[in-house]
Amino acid sequence: MIKNTSKLILLIFFLLGTLTYAQEKKxxxxxxxxxxxxxxxxxxxxxxxxxxxxxxxxxxxxxxxxxxxxxxxxxxxxxxxxxxxxxxxxxxxxxxxxxxxxxxxxxxxxKVDNIQEAAIAATIEGYIVDEEFKDVAANYYEDTSNYYLDLGKLTSQECPYQKKHYTLTINKSTGAITNVKDNGAYIELYNKKCANNPRLMKIEKKEEPKDEPKKPAKSTKRK
Known part of the structure; x- marks a missing residue:
């Protein structure tokens, strides 16, 4: 009974280790x-x-x-x-x-045969492998059924210039993107021309000078 329990525990740890390794991002x-x-x-x-x-x-x-x-x-x-x-x-x-x-x-x-082709297929759909920000927009992991890719996307070239990052699920059998998770913006750049620049919105208004009180005119009457 003890031997069987030990084997079961070892099997559980092995499976957990395999699952963790399979989902390690590269x-x-x-x-x-x-x-x-x-x-x-x-x-x-x-x-x-x-x-x-x-x-x-x-x-x-x-x-x-x-x-x-x-x-x-x-x-x-x-x-x-x-x-x-x-x-x-x-x-x-x-x-x-x-x-x-x-x-x-x-x-x-x-047909999508590997992770490289999955990345290329995603870029054809408008996503990018951002080599400058690999931690958020140029990594992946996979399991037996799917590829999971963290990629970027240029969402605005105007004010502000913006990139967002997404996690894409690509089915290994069909090569189709089955799920897209929006992880938010990782680059947001404003310039002086941006009307919605937060810095420009904080400009303090100058107070208008107050009118000074008029002094009474001096009397010119002779005694």
Missing amino acids: KFSSIPNILKGIIPNGKIVFWVLVYNTYAKDQEISISGSKQDYTPQFSGFDLFPEEDSFYYIAYSSGGKMNYVTDVNGLKTFIG
């Missing part, structure tokens, strides 16, 4: 590593992920025997950065093809 290492995790849909002989910044190409990831491809002058920009974009060149059915927009990327990925 941070996305970098944007390029997320894109390197793509598993293409269909039979792809060769594909290359190219990063273009300031009109210069850099091959980030190559899969299969390298083939010649034509450099592209536009691409997708899921993770906004000035003067840069990504594109994919791939060979399928004896023909070289190119992914230069989010619709093409969605088709290229097809």
Whole structure:
């Protein structure tokens, strides 16, 4: 009886440890590593992920025997950065093809196969992996059924500039976002032009000068 009780206790601790480990949040290492995790849909002989910044190409990831491809002058920009974009060149059915927009990327990925593709699918829907704030907007954990991603979203470019963070639940079987939890704003920036700037609202009104009492006129009568 004692042995059975001990085994049961050990089993409970093991299951609790496994559950805790499974729900431990991990941070996305970098944007390029997320894109390197793509598993293409269909039979792809060769594909290359190219990063273009300031009109210069850099091959980030190559899969299969390298083939010649034509450099592209536009691409997708899921993770906004000035003067840069990504594109994919791939060979399928004896023909070289190119992914230069989010619709093409969605088709290229097809079914969501891993956490990296789940993050990309979420960014296509307007969310961002915010590398500057990984604790709140660039991390994840998973269980047997779902991916859980903490991502950001730019909710206002006007006064005030604002980013909010959300926890997204993405079903592993369907790749669909099944739940979105709003965790509130983590960036809120005001400037002098913002009419709703809290600092401007605290400006003290200057008191108007009071009129001084008039002095009685001096008598000019002679004695």
